[in-house]
Amino acid sequence: MEIGYIKLHRSLLKWEWYDDFNSLKMLIHLLLTVNYKDKKWHGIIVKAGSRVIGRNKFADEIGLTIQQVRTTLKKLEDSGEITIKTTNKFTVVGLVKWEQLQERDADVTNKSTNKQPTNNQQITNKQPTNNQQITTTKESKEYKERKESKELKNNKTLVNEVFSSYNLFAENNNLPKIQKLTDARKKLVSARLKNPEDLKKVFEKISNSDFLLNGSFVSFDWIFKQQNFLKILEGNYDNKTPNKKNHGERLQEIYNSLNQ
Numbered sequence: 050m051e052i053g054y055i056k057l058h059r060s061l062l063k064w065e066w067y068d069d070f071n072s073l074k075m076l077i078h079l080l081l082t083v084n085y086k087d088k089k090w091h092g093i094i095v096k097a098g099s100r101v102i103g104r105n106k107f108a109d110e111i112g113l114t115i116q117q118v119r120t121t122l123k124k125l126e127d128s129g130e131i132t133i134k135t136t137n138k139f140t141v142v143g144l145v146k147w148e149q150l151q152e153r154d155a156d157v158t159n160k161s162t163n164k165q166p167t168n169n170q171q172i173t174n175k176q177p178t179n180n181q182q183i184t185t186t187k188e189s190k191e192y193k194e195r196k197e198s199k200e201l202k203n204n205k206t207l208v209n210e211v212f213s214s215y216n217l218f219a220e221n222n223n224l225p226k227i228q229k230l231t232d233a234r235k236k237l238v239s240a241r242l243k244n245p246e247d248l249k250k251v252f253e254k255i256s257n258s259d260f261l262l263n264g265s266f267v268s269f270d271w272i273f274k275q276q277n278f279l280k281i282l283e284g285n286y287d288n289k290t291p292n293k294k295n296h297g298e299r300l301q302e303i304y305n306s307l308n309q
Contacts, residue, residue: 055080058150065128071113071121076130078111083144085151091139098147101139208238211248215269222256227269237273251281258286 057077066072083100090101108118122142125131132143208230216226227234241248251272255261261281271277280286 053085056151064130066124069124071117072124075111075113075118075121076125079131079142079144080147080151083142083147095141096143098151099141099143102142103139207242207245208235211238211242214252218252218256219269222262224255224262225268234270234273237270240275241273241278247278247282251278254281254284254287257288259288261286 057080061067061076066076079100084095084097086097088095095101104115104118108115111118113121122131122133126133129145132145134141134143212227212230212234218224219226255267255272258281261267272281
């Protein structure tokens with residue numbers, strides 16, 4: 050499987066064949082499939098930015114007819130996008146601007162810098178000053194603190210929303226409401242906020258459970274304890290639909306059938 054990526058320059062938007070589907074498709078396909086470095090093939094060197102094609106195979110590869118391939122290759126050649134070198138066995142297509150668009154930009158600058166660093170750069174990279182270390186450590190600490198502060202703020206907002214939602218839910222289902230959101234209760238709610246969808250499911254299951262709605266033990270603290278929360282979620286308190294007749298009804302049916 051191919052890996053990596055290519056670059057598409059914005060100047061492509063002004064290309065004369067940009068609105069021609071076959072031309073645009075072929076150009077992008079060539080960008081994706083040409084050699085990214087020189088390679089030897091059948092005794093010849095196929096340069097980076099070039100590739101070998103056979104008209105029939107290339108037509109199948111790109112999803113065009115052979116005639117469409119010929120026409121489109123001619124358009125790309127005439128517009129100066131590609132070069133075509135044909136032998137009696139194969140054709141080599143090269144992208145004229147491949148190196149310019151894919152290499153000669155910030156990558157080349159970075160490569161040159163990495164290959165030939167100045168003495169100052171070598172010293173700086175190998176031996177960062179105390180000021181640099183202190184600055185980096187300080188920035189990392191500040192970023193971490195900002196992140197934790199944001200997460201804490203978001204978590205507090207969610208906890209307050211759960212608090213308000215529960216009281217409304219409790220009022221609608223004749224359950225005891227809570228008056229104060231203590232630290233202990235905040236901790237219980239925070240532990241259940243890992244999957245907010247579970248909260249919604251638990252509230253729905255309680256409102257549909259005759260056992261829980263009639264249980265005097267059901268309260269905010271009871272619901273949000275991990276063990277109870279999980280039991281509700283897993284359906285331990287769901288209403289049980291009768292699917293069997295009781296023993297007396299079954300005996301009566303057997304008796305009736307014997308006396309018919």
